[in-house]
Structures are given as structure tokens and as C-alpha cells.
Amino acid sequence: MAKKIIVIGSGAAGMTAASAAREKDPAAEITVLTEDSDIAYSPCAIPWGIEGRSGWDEIVMHTPEFYAKNRRIDVITGTKAESVDDAAKTVAAGGKTYQYDSLVIATGGRVFVPPIPGADLENVFIVRTVRDGKRIQEALKGASKVVVGGAGVIGLELAVSLKGMGKDVTVIEMMDQVIPRIADGDMARHIQEHLEGMGIKFVMKAPVQSVDGTGKVSGVTAAGKSYPCDVMIFATGIRANLDIPKALGFDIGQLNTVVVSPTLQPYRRGRLVPDIYLAGDLVQCQSAVYPGATSSQLGSTAVKQGRVAGTNAAKGPEAQFGPVASPWVSVIGGLQIAGTGMSKSLASWYGIQAAEGKAEGLTRARYYPGGKKLMVKVLGDRSTHRIIGAQIVAGEEATGRIEWLTSAIVCGMTAEDFLVRAETAYCPPTSMVRDPIFDAVEDLCRNMQ
């Protein structure tokens, strides 16, 4: 009899899991249950969509009809999975009961909105779904002043998109730097200055206290000062959606995500739960940098986990998901910022004594036209000398370099070993003959002594 596989959630993790399951088991009956109306879109694309750089139809990569026709996957939209009974192996959703042999839970996360007065006023938005994007686009038509709450990657990408649409943009952030937590202050400063140069205003060290207005937003109060606006958008981070795992009594880790095995199975009071796999923002990851837990709310991580969860849902627990360094990159106003592993502040939060090495150079040979500035920072653990993190700010070509450093981190290279064994590909139009990364690691070696 055909295996029944149910996937809850239609984001990057869920749809990847469903597709992987189909690939591994051509005969399975695969059903996706989702409360969303648009599926399989990239939340990272919403800022580009709002600006009109990418069309909404392009961002939504595939429709339910596509999945039905091409992959024989039954996607049931607008249908929230209310509960799971893992003894009976059933999911209750939309008044029906669905039977499963394997279940993938990929319910993702929710945008965290601080519990402040006025957050429910008209023209106050979060930025997560295509529907959010379309609503924001509509509200922006009559707006001139926009406040973005939160200077994380999504907040900054959004600020640039809004500026590109001719709006007066103010970003309000409670920490003292942009991209807090994952980027160090010195690297983040380059991005903030670049954006200030584009006319985007920043209010730092200012927690949003209230959203003000009558019916409709007219301003935001932060750190005692008022900032008038026509539209307010919260980009204040994602919290894992733990409704189903908590109801099932799954073990929740100290980072408020679900503890899983390398095969992405949850535990209940320390015992592995069979036939259920998790993927995406609600999963606790193992760190590739230190022996312990971390979280990785990245699209790339969700897709990788989705592939493991879907494979295992189809074939039993044979595929594994490894420890993560969680490399990330963002193009913000033409400047790229990328990072991997731990930032210095995160390292100190984990009790790791980090040393740093820094260097500057160009993205091309000095004599080759069009080269852009490349700034590198590499972090090492003073006790093991292992490379534990890196950040790059550059006009181009940051992505591949951060993947290169990620590979070194994941393989446990020390800074000294990196200098002996790492290599770069050189061609005048794409690189310097000695990559600035080597200078940064050499600086790190000196600073660790």
C-alpha cells in the first residue's frame, strides 16, 4: 500500500520536504496542509517585491496546481492543522482528520511584534508573507513617511526598497548597531554609514514604546521621542511557531526551538519520537562552531532541512542534517554584507574568548578596472585557535568568499592551518592574487598569540 506522508507548512522547508519525499518514493500519497494562501514563496523576496523589482507571481515559485500536476502532491491551502495525534497517527485540520504514516512538521516562525500599544492600528504591518507585501505596497501609495522597526537584514533591505520608491525612511532599532547579534559593530557601521549616505535615517538604542494614532498610525514613539509616519513596518525578527510541538509534549531547548536528532526527529522526555520529522525555523540546530545548540532561521537552512526531513519521511531515518555555521549574505543598497559562524558578541554570550583579525583589499586585481572595496574580519577561538566566524563587507563577490570560510569553519580548521592549506582562485577581473582573507587570518594569528 502507498505510504501516506503529510507535511504541515508550505514554506521553503515544507515544500522542499514534500518534493524530496516524492523524489524518494514515487508511489507515496503526499499531502501538504497550510493555513497560507500563497505557497512556496521566498520570504526573503518580499522587500524586492514591494519595490517591484520582482513580480509577486515570480516570487511565488509554484502554485498548488503545479505541485498537483508535476509532482502529484496535494496542497491544501487555507487549512490550518489544528492538532496532531501521534499515537493514532492523525492530523486534524479544517474539520477533517488526515491519516499519516510519516509526518513532517514545518510550521516555521512568526514575526515577533513587541507587545506595545497601537501595534494593531491601521497601516501597521509585519513583513513575512506575500499578502503582507501586497498590503504594504497598497498602503505605501498614499504614504510619504515610513518607519521601519528593527535594523536587521530584512529591515535594512526593506528600508532600501522604500527609499528607492521615494519614501522618507526612518529605521528605529533598540540595539546600538544595525544587524545586531549576527554582525559585529565595526562591520555593521559600514552598512549604516552607506545607508545614511543614501538618505535613510537611523534612530539607535531606541526601543519602540508605542505606535501612535487614531484608527490609523500617525507616528511612533521610541526612547521618549516621537517620529511621525504614515506607515509603520515591524521587521523585529522571527519566533518559532511551537503550537503543535508543545501540544505533543516534544522537548523544547533553551533557545525556544524543538530539540531534534541529526535525522531531524523530535524527542519527548528524552526519547526519540518515530515517524515525525521537523524542518525550518522551529528546529534547534547543533553549532559547527562550539559543542552546543544554536538556531539558524535561514531559507538555505530550511531548504536543506526540508530535503532531509522529506527523504526520511519517505525512506525512514537515513539522511542526516549536520551542524551549522549558518552563512548569510545580504545586498543592501548595492553593498554586500555577509557573515558566517559566530559574531564576537555571540561568541562572548557562549563563553568563548574570541580574537579577531581584519584586512582590507579589493575584489579584483589592483590594475583591473571596476574593482570594489573588500573588508574582511575573521574570528578565532583563543583556546583552540579554530576559526569560529567571519564577516565580509564588499561591493561584490562576498557570497562565495563566506562559503569558503564556512567550509573551513565546518571542517574545524585552525587559523594557522588555514594559512598553510587554504587556496584562492585568481584572475584579475575576479580576485586579487593574494586574497585579503589571508591577510585577515594572518592578523588573527598574531592577535591570538
Next chain:
Amino acid sequence: MAKKIIVIGSGAAGMTAASAAREKDPAAEITVLTEDSDIAYSPCAIPWGIEGRSGWDEIVMHTPEFYAKNRRIDVITGTKAESVDDAAKTVAAGGKTYQYDSLVIATGGRVFVPPIPGADLENVFIVRTVRDGKRIQEALKGASKVVVGGAGVIGLELAVSLKGMGKDVTVIEMMDQVIPRIADGDMARHIQEHLEGMGIKFVMKAPVQSVDGTGKVSGVTAAGKSYPCDVMIFATGIRANLDIPKALGFDIGQLNTVVVSPTLQPYRRGRLVPDIYLAGDLVQCQSAVYPGATSSQLGSTAVKQGRVAGTNAAKGPEAQFGPVASPWVSVIGGLQIAGTGMSKSLASWYGIQAAEGKAEGLTRARYYPGGKKLMVKVLGDRSTHRIIGAQIVAGEEATGRIEWLTSAIVCGMTAEDFLVRAETAYCPPTSMVRDPIFDAVEDLCRNMQ
């Protein structure tokens, strides 16, 4: 007393060694002896220089005056080091005898010109030095038809530059593919077709038999057919310049390069020679892919070795040069081709049974404008499942990806381990959420079973 350090050779390896020695020993007397007149230039830049994309003065990064003034390095140009006496610790050059405490030999390689009739005719060139580049530029003024001998990376870059100058360009290659040896035929074909689309002509499987003409070149004969031309340029590869190592009786390996320790010291009849360090094209490298020797005639390798040799010349043998995967990249007519580790043909030459995995994708998210095609091939060793090589052809962003794969190769990752542990940085304008490299490695895993 100040240490006397002599460096023979003023290319990337030699000048890097001299600069590293200065950095490590502020008091040393450092002298560079070179038969060349221009120093510290990038041979990889010559094709760009000929086309005028980079000025000759920009390509020559630093002058002897710069080194004298800023680094207190005495660069003696136009002075060939005739012999070394390592018992007396002297170098004979230009009628003088120079005493040393440590010596760096970085005499590089010479362009191999096949021993055929007519290779000494007027308007027949090699492409290695700035002087070669200037002469070619001069000769091209009255030329319309140009033949390039050799379809390696430099030959193809040159062909594109010549085409950009409006010349009628024919590339003649003895092998059946462009970029033989380091690229596989299926990947190389994309480059050849791209260049044919630009109007560059190719004559394959055709060893050049003679260069024809009276006084001046008028044509080239290859595989029995004649190809008229006004200028002929050989880009037929580099052979190590072994004059000094051979005269000193240093051990030469089976690849016709000098056998060295990880500290870049030569051997004489199996015994380490003290106080002499080698760097650049004449050095035999250890492979990161299989336990044995390889050669790595790359600028990036020369610079890395120069830094080790210079450090050791100043401080004694403390720095090491590791095994190489030799990543390379070239931008040829707007298309990028990059590789690392072994090609399939090279693997079979070393007795390694290679399996391959292939995939295609884009350099950006599907919905983000401007994305370019990305083709990946990954090679694995059937017996160990280790990744042993990779090649990428893409419209952009090949360099960093090949460095990422190089790091995986150098760390000895298996294909299966790569799927569990490798990670990508995702942002719609710079990458897909699942990089095509993962698909290629998955394909490789299937093909190794």
C-alpha cells in the same frame, strides 16, 4: 650583524618573498637579482594589457625605486644570476659575487615553444613578460590575421583580447578540447562554443608543424593545413626554469620540478639543503587530492609560496606550504570558467577512478533579474568517496564557489559528508536558496554507488 638575504627572480614569488622577509626581519639586507627589466608584474595581466583594458604602468605594480624607498629592498634588474655556490654561500651575477645567509630561488618558468621551423621569424611571439606584451601590441598595429598557438587559459584570454581589437583570430590546439588537462571536455565545450559565437575560429587536434614566411611570419601550418596570418603568438604553456637547481644537483621530481620539503627547502640526493628556499613555477607541490606530487603554475600559488619562502629565509624554516588543490578561474569573453583539484582525465592519469555529478542552475534566485546560468561538475573518487575536483562555468560568481569546493577538497570531505555539512549563503541577488552545487554533489553520490 644584519642577515643577508638574496632572492633570485622578480616575479610574483620572488617579490613576495622579498617583502615577506622584510616584514619578518626589519634589519636584514635584502637583494633581488633579476634578468628582467620590469618587476613585480602579473603575467596573467598581459592579455588585458595588450587590449588596453589595463595600462602597462598599472600592471607593473611596483618599481625598483618603490622597493628601495618603502621596503629597503635592493632590486638589481637586467642582471642574470649565473651560478650559486651553496658551500661558499655566494651568487655570481653580472660579473659580481654576492654573499648570502639565506637564498630564495624563484626563477619561475619559461614559455614552452615547440621545436618547429620558423618559430624565430619576425612577428612570432610568446606571451610572458610586459616586454612581450608591448612588442605584441606594436606588431598588432599593422596586423589583421592573428594565430594563437594553444587553447589554454592564457591563449583563450588572449584570443578574446585580440578579437576585441578587431582582429581575425584563429586558435590552433593539438588536443581535442580547449583548456585541456585542467578542464574536462564537456565543460570546456561551453567555453569554445561561446568563443565561436564571438567569431573566434578554432582548429582542434592540430599540432603546429611550422611557422611559415620569409623573414616575417605569413602563415602557420598545422595538421597539414596552412593558416595565413600576420602575427603568431605561442601560448603553449610554461616549463620550469631548472638551470640553477640542476647545476646545484638538487633532486628533480617526475614532473620536472624541484622536490621540496613543506618548508620549501630543496633536497640533494635525498638530504635537505639548508638556507635555501624555493618558490613559484619551479617547485613540485604535494597534491591535496591524492598522496603524491603535482605541479601548480598559478600566480596565487607563487605568492603563497613566496610568503613562506621569504618568512623562512628571514626566520629559519618555521612556515609551511601545504598540499594544493590549485583552484583557478578565468574570465573568457564574459563567461567565467573555474576549476579545482583534478579533472577527470588527470584523475585517470593518476590511476584514480573518478565518478562525476553534474547540475545546472542560476547565479541568483529565479525571480531576481539578471541571474546567469551556472553549470557545475563535481568529481569524486569511487574508492574513498572523497571529492577530488570540480569545475564551474557561469556568467558570474564562479570564483568564490570554486574556493568553497577547494576548502572541502583540502579538508578531505566525502561527497556524502558534503551533503550533510556544507552550507550556502543565500540572498536573492547573489544566489539560489539551494545552490546547484548541492544538486551536483547529490548526483555524484548516486553515480558513485
